Amino acid sequence: MKKKIAVIPGDGIGPEVMKQTLRILRFLEEKFRHEFEVEECLAGGVAIDKEGVPLPDHTLKTCKDADAILLGAVGGPKWDHLEGTDRPERALLTIRKELGFFANLRPATLFPAMKDACPLKPSLIEKGLDLMVVRELTGGIYFGEQKTITEKNGKKSAYDTMFYHEDEIRRIVKIAFEIASKRKRKLLSVDKANVLESSRLWRKTIIQEAKNYPDICLEHMYIDNAAMQLIRDPNQFDVMVTGNMFGDILSDEASMITGSIGLLPSASLDADQKGMYEPIHGSAPDIAGQNKANPLAMILSAAMMFKNSFDLTREADIIESAVEKVLDEGYRTADIYSENTVMLTTEEMGQQVLDTM
Amino acid sequence: MKKKIAVIPGDGIGPEVMKQTLRILRFLEEKFRHEFEVEECLAGGVAIDKEGVPLPDHTLKTCKDADAILLGAVGGPKWDHLEGTDRPERALLTIRKELGFFANLRPATLFPAMKDACPLKPSLIEKGLDLMVVRELTGGIYFGEQKTITEKNGKKSAYDTMFYHEDEIRRIVKIAFEIASKRKRKLLSVDKANVLESSRLWRKTIIQEAKNYPDICLEHMYIDNAAMQLIRDPNQFDVMVTGNMFGDILSDEASMITGSIGLLPSASLDADQKGMYEPIHGSAPDIAGQNKANPLAMILSAAMMFKNSFDLTREADIIESAVEKVLDEGYRTADIYSENTVMLTTEEMGQQVLDTM
Numbered sequence A, B: 001m002k003k004k005i006a007v008i009p010g011d012g013i014g015p016e017v018m019k020q021t022l023r024i025l026r027f028l029e030e031k032f033r034h035e036f037e038v039e040e041c042l043a044g045g046v047a048i049d050k051e052g053v054p055l056p057d058h059t060l061k062t063c064k065d066a067d068a069i070l071l072g073a074v075g076g077p078k079w080d081h082l083e084g085t086d087r088p089e090r091a092l093l094t095i096r097k098e099l100g101f102f103a104n105l106r107p108a109t110l111f112p113a114m115k116d117a118c119p120l121k122p123s124l125i126e127k128g129l130d131l132m133v134v135r136e137l138t139g140g141i142y143f144g145e146q147k148t149i150t151e152k153n154g155k156k157s158a159y160d161t162m163f164y165h166e167d168e169i170r171r172i173v174k175i176a177f178e179i180a181s182k183r184k185r186k187l188l189s190v191d192k193a194n195v196l197e198s199s200r201l202w203r204k205t206i207i208q209e210a211k212n213y214p215d216i217c218l219e220h221m222y223i224d225n226a227a228m229q230l231i232r233d234p235n236q237f238d239v240m241v242t243g244n245m246f247g248d249i250l251s252d253e254a255s256m257i258t259g260s261i262g263l264l265p266s267a268s269l270d271a272d273q274k275g276m277y278e279p280i281h282g283s284a285p286d287i288a289g290q291n292k293a294n295p296l297a298m299i300l301s302a303a304m305m306f307k308n309s310f311d312l313t314r315e316a317d318i319i320e321s322a323v324e325k326v327l328d329e330g331y332r333t334a335d336i337y338s339e340n341t342v343m344l345t346t347e348e349m350g351q352q353v354l355d356t357m
């Protein structure tokens, strides 16, 4: 199979974890005689430094031309003084919007070997933990009209608009129903319909759409309650779908509950299987360049790419099994190190996964 | 001391828990020769049933004339089919707005006797847990312009507006700084300034205001990160301040982390010590009228009223110590019952607190 992959190492630990991921990519390319045309490009803080903008035009063009995008991480304290559209994060938001990556899939999985890292009581996760948060990614308050108003007396006010069109809601909830139908046939829709008009439209639309999925059990929950219930008993959920802002909060909370945050990948997809794949952890500038970072979330993001964008399930499975095996065997990077495990550097961890594959 | 108290028992278990609270009020009234003029009124589902609206005019008037308001709980499945302004919750939102209760104080405390109910690992709460979430309550996306638009082809879209004026931000963050100065002199402001214009104004305003509180250490965190950090290590925080929507989510999450959700009170205050006091738990319609409900959160809400609205610290302390003692002695209602404790009914629990006082 021949594929074009845009690779954005980004800031902080991004380049290091990407390097290990590319080794694995090359290995699978050779083994299964694929042809991966990898084009590295700049985005985030490093692009601000070198080209003055978080997302240079040629990076956007490379992303548009590619079949899939791998992204390390963007941002860091160096660029924290910048405002609004000048910030590194803008690169992410622009790629999402420009490429129509409206469906953000965030699996929150507890790796058996990582049980002890879970912040919840053992009794709450006896059965493990395996949630999928589906977040709308190109609408809502992230992309509605926003403005700061200065009065004559110098006083300021500001607003943001949470806007949803029913078609935007429909296409994301369809994806969630499809995912639910391949899992436990249970879907939780999270909103704030007791207060927000856009949430009421969200709820009406998903209830309509549910008629096309009669075998899926759809439930609804307010975001404040969902934020509590996730902690009280995460296993009551399976697939959750929600808007951009609530999804930002809920998916991070769900990840933290697993305690495996250094290990979790994510996918941001358009309607045609094209997507951007990135670890959910940040750029961790404090350990950047020290060969300490954990490459597993980035490596698992590549596995998501194989599965979701290239339909290469075998390749994805090989990666995922290797990662699980490496963890089971007690290999750890510093961030997830605990007593009686073996500490590896970023490179050694990459090598360990390769060897296991 | 002579005080007018508007009492809104509301729906579900509201009336039962209010009844026990009023017994305690009467006891303290007699003991310390106060004069509490209690006026009961209707709001929520029960008001919809009897008067056709969630907040009858005379209820609003009674609230306006009172020195403080005690509220049980509103809402329930019976009224779930209602929309928007017809819903029981509207009573809450209207009282908040009409009476200018812009400051919502939500203590999240772990009662020592309740440690086992905490969903977090014991190692995370060894030192206990004592957070205060300060939520802006009369602005933001709860009260901005909202609308549903129907296109010619019948398709709908909808929006809500998250609006903040710097004066609204200033008055709530002042309250948070004041509270922090009486605690650990640490304040965390939670926003989404990397995306939202209103959050950027929020951040600028609190940074300006911080100049008046040079002895308070102010930090900032994005809401998604805060939702994670609360689970990873809640004791890194002390006082948190945030807008209406983020506060709704964060305060519920913080409460759940204590595991003592049946025990937590809340206060919603204006600029002159007047306030509405209510438990954070809901109306629990499934156990309503069965003499099973836990009255302690309502009773502790009355304690908050004594302290915050009447400056009766002694009376508040008496209530709080009695509740703590009752818990220490192993008395429980069904919701917090565990092995080796004594199960009491709602009435027995009220009596137990009275006896202990």
Ligand SMILES: CC(C)[C@H](C(=O)O)[C@@H](O)C(=O)O
Pocket (backbone or CB within 6 Å): A089, A092, A093, A248, B194, B195, B224
């Ligand atoms: C960096 C930020 C703009 C982004 C978001 O809020 O979407 C991040 O938190 C995420 O979830 O990918």
Ligand SMILES: CC(C)[C@H](C(=O)O)[C@@H](O)C(=O)O
Pocket (backbone or CB within 6 Å): A194, A195, A224, B089, B092, B093, B248
């Ligand atoms: C009932 C609802 C409107 C309300 C809110 O969102 O403010 C509740 O969740 C609360 O926190 O008091």
